Amino acid sequence: MIELDLPDLQGNIHRPYGRFGFPHSRHLFFTIADAAAGRLFVQGIRPRITTAEPWGKSEAGGTGPILLRKPPITLNIGFTYLGLRALDLPTRTLRLLPDEFIDGMGCRADILGDVEGSAPRHWDPVWHAHLDGSVRPVHVWVSLNVGANPDGTPLPELALWTTWLQELAAKSNGGVALLAGHGADGQGLWQDSAALMEPGPDGTMVPQPKEPFGFTDGISDPVFRGQFQADAEARAVIGAGKIAEGPYDPKTSWKALETGEFILGQVDEGQEFPVATEPSGFARNGTFMVWRKLRQDVPGFEAEMRRQAALWKQVTGISDDVEAYEIVSAKLVGRWRSGIPLLAAPSWADHQRLMDEWADCIDPALCKPRDDVKHQERLAAFARLRTGFRYGDDPDGAKCPFGAHIRRANPRDMLDPLLSDTHGASTLTNRRRILRRGLPYADPDGERGVIMMAICSSIFRQFEFIQQQWMSYGLDFDAGNDTCPLTGNRAESSKHVIPAGPANATPFIAANLPEFVTTRGGDYFFVPSLTAIRMIAMGTVDPT
Structure with a gap:
């Protein structure tokens, strides 16, 4: 230790x-x-x-x-x-x-x-x-x-x-x-x-x-050796550390990063x-x-999600406006707004079921006192639900699209050439993790966004690689020159491909996406x- x-x-x-x-x-x-x-x-x-x-x-x-x-x-x-x-x-x-x-x-x-x-x-x-x-x-x-x-x-x-x-x-x-x-x-x-x-x-x-x-936000911050005592580390690394090589076990395969x-x-x-x-x-x-300092075009994002939701309804036959809006938004991000990942809840029905099951961990009005031991155990289990997943369970992107924001930001085991039950996260991924700090901002002129602080030992190898190769370019994710649908610029491409999956029988292309996030x-x-x-x-x- x-x-x-x-x-x-x-x-x-x-x-x-x-x-x-x-x-x-x-x-x-x-x-x-x-x-x-x-x-x-x-x-x-x-x-x-x-x-x-x-x-x-x-x-x-x-x-x-x-x-x-x-x-x-x-x-x-x-x-x-x-x-x-x-x-x-x-x-x-x-x-x-x-x-x-x-x-x-x-x-x-x-x-x-x-x-x-x-x-x-x-x-x-x-x-x-x-x-x-x-x-x-x-x-x-x-x-x-x-x-x-x-x-x-x-x-x-x-x-x-x-x-x-x-x-x-x-x-x-x-x-x-x-x-x-x-x-x-x-x-x-x-x-x-x-x-x-x-x-x-x-x-x-x-x-x-x-x-x-x-x-x-702020769900899957990396866990590194020495950050916690041994017993706490064993719990914290699930979904936040690296995946060790060998047969995958969700409780034992996760290890702290160096x-x-x-x-x-x-x-x-x-x-x-x-x-x-x-x-x-x-x-x-x-x-x-x-x-x-990253400005977020909140009205623009909401308007574009409504436009894409209308197209999604035409392609999938879904009739509910809220369901279509939330599905398209989640397919860009890789998570539902609750933080529940698409890997855990690929469909809207799955998400609603988990929302009911974990309501006491999501809604502050239902949370029990902080010293309630059983509730603390529930919160820990909910944290594992939100982070303890691997892309080996979704090799074709049917649940979470290859180009989704969270899949780009932390590919987990996705870039393992074999992507099987007997291999872990690649060194390429393990050497490109960053600690994320920061909070949202709202300037006096009404501009909104986030102050993001990325902490790492090598800005070039970690932050700049993620920003250039994974956010601003999509080849590693079989997405060609498509940028991140949430934070990427649209200089070369403005589309996001959603493969066929539980919510859609055929692929869906979210085309002509505007820029939602700009640097300030x-x-x-x-x-x-x-x-x-x-x-x-x-x-x-x-x-x-």
Whole structure:
């Protein structure tokens, strides 16, 4: 069992805050004009950085003392390549950093499929530094995640800590500055995001794990070695880890991924230590993060699903509008809005049956108290239903189309050349998993979407490969140049093929799909360990 150095890891690597009672997030971006002032700024922030230390016995696996009380607010920090250079890190350390990180996300737009409506010229003004020399570049990212009041508004700590960060930057006399430029009008001083809220049984606003299109999100985050105690890991890996080779058993074939896929200084799936930079102590326990603001055209998605549903009714003979709408939507995503996968419920009738069977795990109004042991076991069983499946049970895409969003994002065992009961997930898949963080946003101008943060040891091998090869190109899924029907651009293709299956006797082609998701900005960040942050603040990074 790997023992992670949790006090040295930043907390946002180890836990998705949205699932731990922090439904509000604020992202602030700073630029550094003076290295000494920048180091003082980092030093001022360092004592408040949230680590990965457990907040209670439940997180620690039920054993040992409670190390920390759960805070009302969290803080984490990351740096772009230009930010590390602005802090005067040694040339040897800078030049050994990965090429894609040095380039930054804006310079790799074509690789990522950020073209046409997603091209950098359409991004929020804060990200225009490489397009317009008059805009100061983003150097430092600071995120605040906070709990909610009963009415769903953020706790007062969010405003207090925001003011503190502004004052800390102001003390530098121009050496560090908070960057404006968020939103279409460029007036925002920061980017807010928040979970969607619905009233609970007592009227208190309850965060929902939904994205703006209405689908349950954040279901299949990878599980890596050392993330949980042994007993908890055995439960968590089902559907979230990797599938081991050999005869498939849904309870024993799932294994945790190697830690080095997500945390530097640990062994990865290639049984190697990921290449980062020198000194090794600077990179160890750090990672890389992709920060992306993704706009979702909610009215456009709903209108297109209604159009496709009308065509679906003509082809299949289904008469119910709601059923047709939900089927077509699920066939694009690979899951129903409840999060139940098509592999578990291929038809609308199957889904309705499972919705009734698991209503107490889906509807907050029916949920029993959190300390009800039997109900917790039910929730765990429902989680396995939503994640514990393999595509070896659907080799022809009759249940879940080959090009569906979740099949592209995590192909599981689909890319195994044999796709049989005696083989597991391929190394190709195991080496391209990412930790997903983030929450939905709703800007003042009405724009909606998600702030997506992808955490991985290699931006090139993991995030960029998924985005370029699996989301923006479909050959691995026998879909030619068809892009992801949910998040892909339509520069080369605008169709999604739904093979014949339980809901349709003949194939159905969802043609002329518009773009539902467009990029509104972002960059690549290094998220250092607490040790590395101390090195940065003290100016003691020594690669010799």
